[in-house]
Amino acid sequence: LWDGLSWNPIATIELDGDRVAAAWNTNGTLVMTASGRTAKLWNAFTGTEVATFEHEASLTSAVFNKASSSLLTTSGNMLYIWNANTYTQDRAIEYEGELAHGAWSEELSRGISRVLATSGDKGVVWNARTGDLLVELPHSEPVERIMGSPLATRVLTAGENRVRVWETATGEEVLTIERDGPILDAGWHSAGGGVLVPTANEMTAIKATDNQYI
DSSP: OBOTTTOOBOOOOOOSSSEEEEEEOTTSSEEEEEETTEEEEEETTTOOEEEEEEOSSOEEEEEEOTTSSEEEEEETTEEEEEETTTTEEEEEEEOSSOOEEEEEEEEGGGTEEEEEEEETTEEEEEETTTOOEEEEEEOSSOOOEEEEOTTSSEEEEEETTEEEEEETTTOOEEEEEEOSSOOOOOEEOTTBSEEEEEOSSOEEEEEOOSSSBO
């Protein structure tokens, strides 16, 4: 960690293995790291360890929700939701296959809180509050990216040379984008009305709906 004014080092954080994830919380007071079988929270001003979340298998992803009040981790065939304020486990969700690339899909003004993950050639969506499985999204190729739209009405999956967009409530595929070469990543336009698809030498913005916000 470095001081952003003096550029002097504040602390060095040693990980338990190869880094899986690292991120600031929303207000910049905590740093989250994930490596080996542990996710940890650190005081961003001192580098002191605040909390440790242990897992039985190696971590494959870790990500805060928008408010940084919860932390999602994936490990083996399990998805965990941790309370980032009390440092306790809120929920453990077991799935039939190995999980990776966890993500949140929330619109709290409408009471929507979902968690997403990839499992081989599928995307999977659960209710974050109950742990109920809501829908499975058959991408057909190994999925390297999953992401909810800004208003949590749709889900994007990306893998190999395809991006697919799905209605979250029904699991219906509403858009398929194909490229000749591998798709390096994909994401939503800030309002959700379009999908951004980078390939080796270009970035393409593709209209996903007639609605400005989704």
